[in-house]
Amino acid sequence: MTVRAETSTPAREIWELLLELSMSRIRQRLLHTVTDLGLSFPQAHALKVLRPGHPIAMRELADGLHCDPSNITGIVDRMEARGLVERVADRADRRVKKLMLTRAGREHRARLLERMAEPPVQIRSLSVADQRALCAILRRVSGVRER
Amino acid sequence: MTVRAETSTPAREIWELLLELSMSRIRQRLLHTVTDLGLSFPQAHALKVLRPGHPIAMRELADGLHCDPSNITGIVDRMEARGLVERVADRADRRVKKLMLTRAGREHRARLLERMAEPPVQIRSLSVADQRALCAILRRVSGVRER
DNA sequence: TATTGTTATACTCTATAACTATA
């Protein structure tokens, strides 16, 4: 009723299936989408975080990408060199540089999000009943906070 | 019945939830597990592929890691320097080097797999009914047939 | 004093091309 009940639960198999899905199939699909647009993962992530009309500081982008601020310099350098983004001095605090999408950046972002949003065939080919059930359960999974 | 039915399907929301789960939460968790053991992602992947008692050639490891063979030299160099793996000349074909786990490598691998297999709280705290349903659907997604 | 962004440095992963030693 304690240990046996724990081990007879399908949690481990679920986790195994999710890991395999995440780390190979989903990742491969995403990598293809991203490199197709000439982006790296961090660049694509940055493009997703940088919403049109909502410029953010370098520091905020570092937080969004969960990496050290020193990395952001290089990542933004390369995106700026490709004309996707611009550094703009902040008049309120002259230490800060705000990041703004260029027109090309906004277009690239739109294409990226559009392609990323397209669900793969494995999901589309589930029955509607399965889809509804899966969606409801995943919402519950996402609602549980860490730790 | 065609376009409206398509768009009213929860496939897009499922995909959105799965992406967010895969690319942030699952990845963060895995990164933590792996770096805790002093490994990088490719090293951990290699450790998983290298089964005890089943030595494989460098080339086979490259295939397993889906990367160019030239990378494997460096990855194995670092694992060998840490005493996790050994290069052994193949007597049948002297071009080939077989990779064998050391004792420390086998122990490291066991710890890694053990920790990776532990499902996170988000899954464990689902109801048993949800777990069974989710497991069944994920099997279908993965193409694994019912047992 | 603290913070923002940058630089310097070092390490790992990634790929391509050229090389060696075998086959």
Added chain:
DNA sequence: TATAGTTATAGAGTATAACAATA
């Protein structure tokens, strides 16, 4: 000729530490 593994090279991401400008 072809293959297995390596080396050389280059580029990108990652972190830490130190720095200048600004708050």
